[in-house]
Amino acid sequence: MSSTTWERLRPKQEVKSWVDVVWFKGAIPKLSFNMWVANYDRLPTRSRLVAWGLPISANCPLCSNYFETRDHLLLSCTYNQAIWREVFSRCNHPVAPFTNWAELLSWIRAATSSKVRLLRKLATQLVVYHLWKQRNNLIHNQISLPPATVFRNIDRELRNIISARRHRKGYASLMVMWLR
Template structure:
């Protein structure tokens, strides 16, 4: 609140001083201590061009009195109180959603996997699933059991281990059958991945920019389709062979490359994928 004539600014509940909302700074007993009613405006605290406040009895009240001495009285009667939207160091009279979001959103260091998850040409639904998997936030059976849900933790695709992210997407025999088809087109690693970081390293270790981009696209499509089939099996009891999962993955990768073929980075990917 930018103070003008004090007729609009709430004494207790508007942010018209550097002390913030005075009801929080002084405390809930502030209206009784300062003898200013809770619904008073700033102008109500001024009598005959002086602040009508009792002698301060706390450090918070001393701070308030110190600030009030910096405000020249009488207030400007021809200037109305106005609200300003302040986001960080960018004050203004209007609300700007983008600026406010940049101030409010949590900040963290840039992750080393950001280029594998978010890149130009990625499919939003694939990137989102890949992002969730990279954070290890997919609601696998082991995670659900850890939350207290009374369910079996066995992998629904192979029934040979607990369903964790790394098992489901890296070591499950069902998933490995799909991986083998992907590797034919994206060059297989020397040894199969055992951790998620090894998968990310394999993507980055491509010998060319085209192969690196193809690995990104194919890996994200793989994660999306395996997770989709897992959900179909768990929730709809729909079981299909791994070859059918790869057929759907193959068709989607071809569509992605074909749709973006006019982009320089995607122009040669179809020849790499078709083997």
């Protein structure tokens, strides 16, 4: 009886193609949640806030050159290029720079091994989380950290995640991959 009620309240949908990039075994909940919101393009970026009627500038707070959209803020802003460059040096460079979110998700899935794919998932979720955090820190606290500092925070957090899970299957060799 309760299962029938549950199914009527929450009908099953087809599994989304991005689900394995957002939700996976060993993921950090706050990072996965932030990635999920970003994946649905529901982060309250300035361009969305302006569309809702807020009287603010739609320009990116990090570079001030373009409208702040998800794809600009997280993928193509000049501020984040140094951060992505460091991640790419550890997780294999994409063929070309990302121009949209779908290309980022494809790059994560295109990894040649499950260990590289796991490292890309963790690193990408950390980059998305920390870029959003830095954006909010700049807007709300007027504190601007250089990209190198943001990457150091990402690096430290990823090392901690890997170290805490080093005895789990799939995590044993991630530190060596990340540090090369």
